[in-house]
Amino acid sequence: MDAALVASVTRRAHAACEYCQLPQAVSSIPFEIDHIIAQKHGGPTVLENLGLACFYCNSHKGPNIAGIDPESGRIVRLYHPRKDRWNKHFHWDGPVLVGLSAVGRATLAVLVINHPDAVTLRASLIDEGLFPPTEPALRHPPRLP
Numbered sequence: 051m052d053a054a055l056v057a058s059v060t061r062r063a064h065a066a067c068e069y070c071q072l073p074q075a076v077s078s079i080p081f082e083i084d085h086i087i088a089q090k091h092g093g094p095t096v097l098e099n100l101g102l103a104c105f106y107c108n109s110h111k112g113p114n115i116a117g118i119d120p121e122s123g124r125i126v127r128l129y130h131p132r133k134d135r136w137n138k139h140f141h142w143d144g145p146v147l148v149g150l151s152a153v154g155r156a157t158l159a160v161l162v163i164n165h166p167d168a169v170t171l172r173a174s175l176i177d178e179g180l181f182p183p184t185e186p187a188l189r190h191p192p193r194l195p
């Protein structure tokens with residue numbers, strides 16, 4: 051993928067996963083560029099269809115564009131970082147991410163965002179004052195090369 055496009059996606063995301071908000075700076079595994087609508091479903095490689103995702107979120111998401119809301123059992127689309135507002139679908143309860151909507155709950159399930167290892171990592175980042183990054187990251191966007 052074009053380096054300038056990767057840099058634009060990363061900058062726009064304030065170098066944090068657009069699903070679980072993990073900052074790239076604290077991850078030992080490089081973040082990935084996610085096709086929000088997967089290429090196999092016709093999603094193009096353009097800024098509006100790309101998002102920054104941590105390795106874990108992107109691995110679980112794969113080509114999925116929908117999931118099952120565990121509350122209603124209904125099939126719903128996944129969270130779309132370009133079209134949806136994160137705060138409308140998700141809420142932090144300490145290190146645990148809570149789904150506020152069917153879309154949020156289905157996304158949590160498909161991306162396994164509350165995997166015990168992820169919750170443990172977030173708990174230690176909270177202790178270190180490094181998480182959640184949203185507001186500081188938006189106030190002080192990281193400088194990118």
Ligand SMILES: [Zn+2]
Nearest residue numbers: 067070104107
């Ligand atoms: Zn993530």
